Amino acid sequence: MSNLNEAYWETFEAKRKKLKSEIANDPWRLTFHQMPETGWLNDPNGAIQFNGTYHLYHQYVPDNPEGGLVHWGHKTSADMVNFHEEEIFLSPEETYDRDGVYSGSALENNGIIHYFYTGNVKNDGDHDYTFSGREQNTIHMTSKDGFTIDSKRVVIAHEDYPEGFTDHIRDPKVFEKEGTFYMILGARALNHRGKILIYSSKDLDHWHYEGVFLEGDKEMGYMFECPDFFETEERDVVIFSPQGLKATKHAYSNVHNAGYYLGHVDWDNLSFIPESSFKELDRGFDFYAPQTFEDESGRRILWGWMGLGDISPEYSNPTVARGWQHAMTLPRELTVENGQLKQRPLKEYESLRKNEVKTAVKVSESYELENQNPRTFELILTLEQLGESLSVHMKEDTVLSYDGQIFSLAHGPSGFGRSERTVEVEDLTRIHVIADTSSIEIFLNDGDYVLSTRVYPKHEKDTIRFEGDAELSIEKWDLEI
Ligand code: FRU
Known part of the structure; x- marks a missing residue:
């Protein structure tokens, strides 16, 4: 039995066939970039190298190139260049994630992959500001091989988030530091500031709210999506995708923008202290919601969603008419050298x-x-x-x-x-x-x-x-x- 929910599965095959025939012979299909087999792709999720194999999961709407109910698509690779399309890994089939299995991350612990993602639920009512209309639950899921899900459970239910936030709290990124696990989550506060929350855990199942890891001021927009964090010898790096940044003469020109601070973590207070200005990771038209992971050789690798893009109303992506939309950037290796974040193609x-x-x-x-x-x-x-x-x-x-x-x-x-x-x-x-x-x-x-x-x-x-x-x-x- 595939991981795809049954009702969806029934209508899915027919639609996929149609989309596949529209896609066949499209000269705009990319050759060495990852893209949806059919339909829509957005954020990279759960990126990990496990027992040698690279896994890239991603937000995926296989039956509609304009988006909709998101699943986790799945691609694997032995060499980071040639990828294999796998079965859909995760689909919205529980009461706690029925309106979309939103973005999340993966980490290995004792030979098991642990994934954390956001289960999105839209009830009647306001989906943006109150606590009635939207639920964003944090779910812990495990797999022994990266292909089959062994367990799934809510570890932070929407009603257990701290006071002072809208319904938007999502995109868990989990990492380990000296025997403790930490989870960071992107959030929109009631005063419309973006924040990153931090939780800690000893066992990956019980999570304790520690406070605000990074606090945005007015200039930094109203919501921080897709937080990411890693340490390097020189500096710590926090990456996130703020929404609502004002465009300046040369920067922040897209609908939403993604970037980073270099700085350090105050581990006693579990807060990130920026030591640089906020810098965009990419200055082109198409880049958002990146995610990083460390591979088995110790490299820090980033994929970004090569989509979203330009703010101009006349822009439309011509591949939609051909049954698909969006792609990932090439994977890039990230380093910090002499106070500067460097990104190089793998x-x-x-x-x-x-x-x-x-x-x-x-x-x-x-x-x-x-x-x-x-x-x-x-x-x-x-x-x-x-x-x-x-x-x-x-x-x-x-x-x-x-x-x-x-x-x-x-x-x-x-x-x-x-x-x-x-x-x-x-x-x-x-x-x-x-x-x-x-x-x-x-x-x-x-x-x-x-x-x-x-x-x-x-x-x-x-x-x-x-x-x-x-x-x-x-x-x-x-x-x-
Ligand atoms: C970023 C994002 C995430 C969310 C996902 C839903 O592009 O909005 O915050 O989890 O996409 O597809």
Whole structure:
């Protein structure tokens, strides 16, 4: 018996068949990124490496590309590059999660995977501000293998959360520190400030409320979703997805934004003390609700939901008409080096490189690089010298440019209504682009900034064109999986 609830299962197969036929032959299906087999995908959940196998679960609505009742989809991998689509792992079938098995995390303890997720229940009434209309229960679930659920029970019921909060308390992230387990939860306080709550436990089943781990001020928006936390040798890192941040000239430009503080935890008071400003993890159009995990080699790896995106009303994702929507970013390795969070694409993806081109060029006005495979490629530009400016044209009408101060990512018609994202970078020396059929991820200066975006070109013959005034070394590969 699959983990999918029976009533849903009955109607699901027919719809899936239809969606699959719409999807077949869609040239915008990604090749080395994870996406929904059919329907809708949002947040990464329960990311873990267990007995060598990587598991990526995710928010998933298999029968509707525009979202709806969320399940946990499931993909596995032995090498973080080739993934296998698994059966739906978790579906809303209990009274405490009947309106969606929301986001959560996983950790291993004594050879068992322990998952924590939010069971969403919408009763009649107000779903946002009171304690009557919505329930968000915290559920503990176990599995011996990552495929079959052995146990499931509510460990913090919605009525047991502390006073002073709206119905929005969710997205448990659990970690262990010196024999104690901690759970952090994102929350919206009654005064419409975002907060992260912290609980402790000795046995993963009984949880004790410890207080507020991180408190947002007015500037930080009204709700913190998807909190995450890890330690590095240099600093502790807290990641979350605040809702309601005001856009500034160059930052927080999407519907919602995700970012981090570097700082340290005061373990006596169980509170996080930020020592940096709040920084966005990604400055492109498509990034939200990331989750990290430590793999068996000790790397801290992050996946983000490459979706949500632009605030402009005219933007719509053209894959919806083809039966699916959204994807994950490439997995990135996170490190903190000299007070700076760095994000780099996982080394494993270098195995996809084919047909290397290496050249040094002096651009004055215009230079074209033949691009045999405009669908999927990687480009590393080292800026040896910059005159007034440099622009790089790719994917038919997407333009990356730098003028010594501002880096810009601008879309044309294939961006479907998206305009421009900008980052102030004082000394840009390296632009690293990873392009899949309908996505571009750009890493600046070896991971100081990242910009992720979806793009929908027609895939006609295409070149990479450079304009402006600069001296460059260029490395380029086709990427083939
Ligand atoms: C973030 C989020 C989470 C929630 C999930 C529901 O995108 O809103 O807070 O658990 O999505 O799908």
